[in-house]
Amino acid sequence: MRIDRPRPGDGPLLWRLARDSRTLDLNSAYSYLLWCRDFAGTSAVARDSAGRVVGFVSGYLRPDTPGTLLVWQIAVDESVRGLGVAGALLDGLSAHVAAEHGLNHLETTISPTNHASERLFASYAERHGATLTREVLFRTDEFPESGHDTEVLHRIGPLHF
Numbered sequence: 001m002r003i004d005r006p007r008p009g010d011g012p013l014l015w016r017l018a019r020d021s022r023t024l025d026l027n028s029a030y031s032y033l034l035w036c037r038d039f040a041g042t043s044a045v046a047r048d049s050a051g052r053v054v055g056f057v058s059g060y061l062r063p064d065t066p067g068t069l070l071v072w073q074i075a076v077d078e079s080v081r082g083l084g085v086a087g088a089l090l091d092g093l094s095a096h097v098a099a100e101h102g103l104n105h106l107e108t109t110i111s112p113t114n115h116a117s118e119r120l121f122a123s124y125a126e127r128h129g130a131t132l133t134r135e136v137l138f139r140t141d142e143f144p145e146s147g148h149d150t151e152v153l154h155r156i157g158p159l160h161f
Contacts, residue, residue, distance in 0.1 A: 001085065003092030006036040006045045006056065013053040014045070017075040023114060024073050041100065042069060044093040046076070046085050054080045057089040061101060068157075069097050071108040074120070090124050098161035105157030109137055111149035118154075125156045132156050 006014065011033030018024045018032070035043065039060050046055035055076040062068045071093075076085045090106075097103045106124070110117045125132040137153035 001049075001054075001080075001083075001088065002047045003088060004045050004047050005096075006040050006043050006053075008033055008037045010045055010053055010056075011036045014056045014058070014075075017053070017056060017077060018073060020078065021075045023117075024075060042093070042097055044089050044096065046080075046089055048080070055085045055089055057086075057093050059093065059097075061097070062107070065105070067102050067104040069094065069103055069106050071106060074108075074117075086120050087123060087127075090120070091127070094128075094159065095161060098159070103161060104159055105155060106159065107153060107155050109151035109153050112152060113149060121154050121156065128156070128159055130156045130159050 012029060014036065015026070015029045015032040019026050035058050039058065042060050043056065043058040045053045048054050055074075057074040058072040059069050060072065062070050071090070074086055074089060076089075094103060094106060108117075108121060110121065122132055133155045134152050136150055138151040140148060140150050
């Protein structure tokens with residue numbers, strides 16, 4: 001497994017991974033193409049030994065707090081789930097962002113029913129000796145469509161690389 005920077009041609013593969021996860025909000029295929037072009041430096045893909053994309057994490061540095069990486073989405077192909085790919089993606093991306101831009105906090109939002117993501121980010125905080133705090137960021141009634149879960153902000157830090 002190799003953690004790598006995404007390329008624009010990886011966009012359709014990321015879209016498929018997000019779709020097949022059945023837990024992520026699926027954005028347009030076009031947005032994944034743009035993400036791989038414009039935010040490749042704050043995102044990562046996992047490639048298997050054949051070079052096939054089997055996971056991704058997309059993120060960006062928050063404009064108002066540049067030392068904070070917001071993880072937008074993370075998905076892993078069903079064929080490699082449970083093998084530590086998601087954790088490796090987070091660790092690899094964090095190290096890359098820290099080296100290039102500086103990194104002191106990582107944030108993500110998780111719906112209260114997504115226990116796998118909660119465990120993933122709690123484990124990340126523990127591995128990095130950082131504090132994890134949670135607070136509601138967006139309530140269900142703030143979304144324009146009905147049925148969207150509340151999004152809880154998970155903030156991890158301070159991080160030291």
